[in-house]
Amino acid sequence: MFLSIFLLLSPASGSAVSYSDRSDGSFYFSGNTIKVFLLNTPETPALLFTPESSYSLISNKESRNKHIAIMSPFLIFTAGFLAGFNPCLLAVMAFLASVTLAQKGGKKEMLKITLGFSIGIFTMYMFAGLSILSTVNFLPQIRSCFSEIAVLMTALLGLWHIYDAYWLRKHAKSTFKTPQPLKDFMSRMGEKNLLLLSFLAGGMFSLVKAPCVGAVYLSILSLLAMKTDIVRGIEYMGIYNLGLLLPVVLLGLALAFGLSPKKVTEFRERKRVGIRLTTGLILISLALLMHFRIL
Secondary structure (H helix, E strand, O other): OOHHHHOOOOOHHHOOOOOOOOOOOOOOOOOHHHHHHHHOOOOOOOEEEEEEEEEEEOOOOOOOOOOEEEEHHHHHHHHHHHHHOHHHHHHHHHHHHHHHHHHOOOHHHHEEEEEHHHHHHHHHHHHHHHHHHHHHHOOHHHHHHHHHHHHHHHHHHHHHHHHHHHHHHHHHHOOOOOOHHHHHHHOOOOOOOHHHHHHHHHHHHHOOOOOHHHHHHHHHHHHHHHOOHHHHHHHHHHHHHHHHHHHOOOOOOOHHOOOOHHHHHHHHEEEEEEEHHHHHHHHHHHHHHHOOOOO
């Protein structure tokens, strides 16, 4: 997964740097190559954004520094899909399947749980992302501050994931614990209002497990806040969240059609140290790329 993300973020998706004299609009050709590098500050080529598609964001004044750039929907979707392979999500889905089977529920009940849980996560993530992007677009002066906070939080969450990998290997316990009230709530889910209860469980999961699942989403939101408008930001958020939920839906379908929750739990136990460590390295790398304006 780590290699896949960096292959997707390779410079092949970037674009050439334009060397132009901003003072009089003239261009220096090969005969004045030294002047090009001495008199101009080349822009850092973005790996996810294409400056050819840039246009002004808010006003003529701000358009000198702020641009709306087009992000690759495929990269956004892939980032969400990879983030969906998360031990926290796997654990909750296995737990919900176990509860359903313990209550003698069948395929229909598991499909309802998968649908409600996925819609709950999608709704909460879209609401949180829309709130952040709306605030940043309404108060553009806080963009840089929000970006710095996002970089810091992404790096800290990356370190936390690496520490959790160490803690899991040493003590076989995760520092990302599911609160007991959420477990109790999900364990009481019966056949009545199952869709509504699973929807609420998905929303609660999004809130209480945000450090576990939402770290990559935070870095994506930072990029969207800095380089897109609110309309395109909503579009990209939806694409990311669909990618995030695809593994959940696939796992829910597999559980509904006969996959044992015990096998899911065993798989999670075997792989969670590696997933935690890889996620931590990716988050720290994302923080560095955002800090140096490479993304």
